[in-house]
Amino acid sequence: MTGPGRCPSCGADLGEGEATCRSCGSLLAGKREVVLEPLRQEAALAHALLQSAGFHPILAYHDESDVAHPIDPEQPFNRAAGLMVPIKTAFGVYVPEEEAEEALRVLEDARRASLDSDESTTS
Numbered sequence: 255m256t257g258p259g260r261c262p263s264c265g266a267d268l269g270e271g272e273a274t275c276r277s278c279g280s281l282l283a284g285k286r287e288v289v290l291e292p293l294r295q296e297a298a299l300a301h302a303l304l305q306s307a308g309f310h311p312i313l314a315y316h317d318e319s320d321v322a323h324p325i326d327p328e329q330p331f332n333r334a335a336g337l338m339v340p341i342k343t344a345f346g347v348y349v350p351e352e353e354a355e356e357a358l359r360v361l362e363d364a365r366r367a368s369l370d371s372d373e374s375t376t377s
């Protein structure tokens with residue numbers, strides 16, 4: 255169970271309305287994951303979309319033990335960083351719990367819009 259009362263980074267219990275984990279300092283505490291992609295650029299795209307729509311998304315990667323680590327979306331994904339990131343990983347985008355419902359709707363709309371435009375260009 256992953257409710258808002260649990261830190262996604264270390265699993266510590268969070269107090270009501272706490273935005274930062276007290277035991278590990280994770281920014282992801284109190285956030286909900288609205289995107290999970292195997293590719294960094296896909297997650298970064300969703301992150302950029304949400305940011306431009308006025309949300310407060312955080313880009314993070316999951317390591318092998320499925321612990322999420324926030325990363326800087328502006329930072330180029332260079333080869334050195336690539337070596338440090340395990341191959342079997344995934345990238346997630348987190349938004350504050352109160353933005354999650356709306357963010358999911360925006361992402362859904364964007365996905366549908368891109369599907370529509372794909373169909374219109376192929377037919």
Ligand SMILES: [Zn+2]
Nearest residue numbers: 261264275278
């Ligand atoms: Zn924590």
